Amino acid sequence: MSVTIKDVAKKANVSYSTVSRILNNLPGYSEETKLKVEKVIEELGYQPNAIARGLIKQKTKTLGVLVPGVSDLFVSEILDGIEEQARIMGYNVMICKTKNRTKDYLQTLYENRVDGIIMVSVMLNEETYKEIVSKEIPVVNVAAKSNYSEIPFINIDEFKASYEAVTYLIDKGHQNIGMVSGTKGDNREKGYKLAMKNANLEIFENMIVYGDYHFESGISSMKKLLMYFPEMTAVFCVSDEMAAGVLSYLYQQKIRVPENISIIGFDNTSTAKKAIPPLTTVAQPLYAMGQSAVQLLVTPELINNKTFPHLIVERETVRKL
Amino acid sequence: MSVTIKDVAKKANVSYSTVSRILNNLPGYSEETKLKVEKVIEELGYQPNAIARGLIKQKTKTLGVLVPGVSDLFVSEILDGIEEQARIMGYNVMICKTKNRTKDYLQTLYENRVDGIIMVSVMLNEETYKEIVSKEIPVVNVAAKSNYSEIPFINIDEFKASYEAVTYLIDKGHQNIGMVSGTKGDNREKGYKLAMKNANLEIFENMIVYGDYHFESGISSMKKLLMYFPEMTAVFCVSDEMAAGVLSYLYQQKIRVPENISIIGFDNTSTAKKAIPPLTTVAQPLYAMGQSAVQLLVTPELINNKTFPHLIVERETVRKL
Numbered sequence: 001m002s003v004t005i006k007d008v009a010k011k012a013n014v015s016y017s018t019v020s021r022i023l024n025n026l027p028g029y030s031e032e033t034k035l036k037v038e039k040v041i042e043e044l045g046y047q048p049n050a051i052a053r054g055l056i057k058q059k060t061k062t063l064g065v066l067v068p069g070v071s072d073l074f075v076s077e078i079l080d081g082i083e084e085q086a087r088i089m090g091y092n093v094m095i096c097k098t099k100n101r102t103k104d105y106l107q108t109l110y111e112n113r114v115d116g117i118i119m120v121s122v123m124l125n126e127e128t129y130k131e132i133v134s135k136e137i138p139v140v141n142v143a144a145k146s147n148y149s150e151i152p153f154i155n156i157d158e159f160k161a162s163y164e165a166v167t168y169l170i171d172k173g174h175q176n177i178g179m180v181s182g183t184k185g186d187n188r189e190k191g192y193k194l195a196m197k198n199a200n201l202e203i204f205e206n207m208i209v210y211g212d213y214h215f216e217s218g219i220s221s222m223k224k225l226l227m228y229f230p231e232m233t234a235v236f237c238v239s240d241e242m243a244a245g246v247l248s249y250l251y252q253q254k255i256r257v258p259e260n261i262s263i264i265g266f267d268n269t270s271t272a273k274k275a276i277p278p279l280t281t282v283a284q285p286l287y288a289m290g291q292s293a294v295q296l297l298v299t300p301e302l303i304n305n306k307t308f309p310h311l312i313v314e315r316e317t318v319r320k321l
Numbered sequence: 322m323s324v325t326i327k328d329v330a331k332k333a334n335v336s337y338s339t340v341s342r343i344l345n346n347l348p349g350y351s352e353e354t355k356l357k358v359e360k361v362i363e364e365l366g367y368q369p370n371a372i373a374r375g376l377i378k379q380k381t382k383t384l385g386v387l388v389p390g391v392s393d394l395f396v397s398e399i400l401d402g403i404e405e406q407a408r409i410m411g412y413n414v415m416i417c418k419t420k421n422r423t424k425d426y427l428q429t430l431y432e433n434r435v436d437g438i439i440m441v442s443v444m445l446n447e448e449t450y451k452e453i454v455s456k457e458i459p460v461v462n463v464a465a466k467s468n469y470s471e472i473p474f475i476n477i478d479e480f481k482a483s484y485e486a487v488t489y490l491i492d493k494g495h496q497n498i499g500m501v502s503g504t505k506g507d508n509r510e511k512g513y514k515l516a517m518k519n520a521n522l523e524i525f526e527n528m529i530v531y532g533d534y535h536f537e538s539g540i541s542s543m544k545k546l547l548m549y550f551p552e553m554t555a556v557f558c559v560s561d562e563m564a565a566g567v568l569s570y571l572y573q574q575k576i577r578v579p580e581n582i583s584i585i586g587f588d589n590t591s592t593a594k595k596a597i598p599p600l601t602t603v604a605q606p607l608y609a610m611g612q613s614a615v616q617l618l619v620t621p622e623l624i625n626n627k628t629f630p631h632l633i634v635e636r637e638t639v640r641k642l
Contacts, residue, residue, distance in 0.1 A: 073393065083420065105413060
């Protein structure tokens with residue numbers, strides 16, 4: 001029977017995770033521990049290449065990233081995390097902007113024999129999903145809940161994050177809270193609805209409008225909301241880009257934020273800090289999520305938690321009523 | 322002697338460019354012309370693969386793009402143009418964010434046998450330059466003047482664009498014009514200086530401050546300018562990101578734009594239209610420049626002009642004095 005990482009850990013009297021970290025040149029142990037583990041590895045004749053899916057298949061030291069047509073800033077912060085972690089672990093990264101060509105680009109990545117594929121916020125269709133499972137290259141989806149359970153994902157708890165964003169507005173005294181939503185019936189919308197319900201606030205149809213997560217749709221959504229729901233004092237936007245569109249429309253209309261209307265966004269991309277006024281928003285730890293995606297591909301045994309913490313970042317667009 | 326594209330053009334009684342467009346599935350000819358040219362190609366036994374550097378070497382139908390750590394929005398619009406043109410011409414695109422790893426990533430692209438490489442705003446060092454010329458893969462640099470003349474580039478006339486931006490402010494009655502510059506002595510700074518000189522306006526050292534093209538440096542630069550040069554009525558910023566930082570700082574200081582200070586930016590990325598107030602800026606046609614980069618790699622004979630027109634986009638940050 002071949003020697004396992006557990007045997008090494010036991011004999012060296014360190015944890016499984018420590019051995020794996022040492023094998024993958026990750027930080028988090030003393031030089032002394034490293035020497036001890038390396039000695040045991042040699043004594044037992046352990047073959048480090050067998051520890052992880054990604055490492056078994058390593059050929060090109062290249063990871064492929066598929067990025068759809070979502071907000072570039074959102075993607076860009078995830079990519080920075082991916083790049084940094086890949087660099088630490090000795091991998092190069094090839095990025096493909098897929099738009100509607102996911103299948104084409106998967107093929108390109110397969111032909112280039114990448115060691116693993118990270119999809120950023122990709123919704124898979126049946127055909128593409130089947131193609132992915134038929135290959136033996138590890139895949140992970142970041143910032144999207146996979147619609148197929150076989151594909152691991154890294155995400156925040158979107159339902160809880162939205163619930164807390166809306167509750168934050170309610171705690172500030174707001175009762176007439178509009179929503180600029182993105183996808184009908186998704187977890188962000190469910191979070192809004194439950195928060196309103198738990199505060200005994202009624203929701204009418206005119207209080208929710210839909211955009212496509214981008215700036216321009218924030219403008220048109222706010223225009224609608226102001227017509228449909230003029231009594232509103234606060235708006236929850238499910239992306240910072242749409243919140244920026246909302247701010248832009250309100251500026252045009254000479255409606256002051258937060259004096260007349262409070263706004264909370266979602267994502268905490270660089271748009272939020274650049275907004276005028278700076279935008280209060282729900283932070284997703286995009287950089288860290290990108291880093292973890294690389295770890296999950298290369299050293300899956302080190303990743304315990306794929307749900308990342310969210311956080312409300314208070315800036316200047318929400319006031320107490 | 323083998324049949325050339327010129328022979329085809331002559332016999333079909335169409336231009337060289339038309340034949341090349343047809344061969345590369347580009348638009349710009351009638352169905353009738355297409356049929357005629359295809360007939361001549363068959364008659365003469367012309368081998369279309371020989372027409373262009375890129376096409377001669379075509380192996381993988383993949384182009385590599387090297388992107389450094391410049392503003393993501395700036396790069397993103399160039400990338401969209403690259404993607405679209407590549408899609409039309411049947412190529413896939415692999416993007417590498419290089420940061421300080423240009424040489425590593427060049428190697429990765431070579432190993433993946435890309436048919437051509439597009440560098441976005443990359444300043445080459447001697448070593449990397451030598452590596453590029455030693456390989457026989459076509460390369461083009463977009464949105465940067467190549468420091469080595471052997472490498473073709475696609476750019477605007479930065480000197481002229483800056484000259485016109487500053488002249489625009491002068492024509493609006495401004496005389497005390499500060500500059501948030503990026504690179505000491507570059508063409509943008511030279512354009513500013515000549516515009517001031519030609520209007521008989523003196524330039525003092527305290528009127529120019531330096532940032533790194535990013536948002537945060539716009540904030541710190543404006544802070545300095547307000548201290549050093551309190552009499553200024555207008556500021557020329559060499560990137561929209563820095564202009565957004567300037568707007569943010571002025572908002573904090575309750576200094577109104579354009580009532581108290583006028584601002585003009587550079588690039589016309591999506592930051593400009595999203596700014597509050599929307600930013601007047603010098604547009605670079607980034608999308609079209611990205612498209613042309615692909616054409617220059619794949620069908621260099623179709624590209625006559627590598628200098629793109631700039632344009633002042635008037636929004637709401639400049640007022641007449």
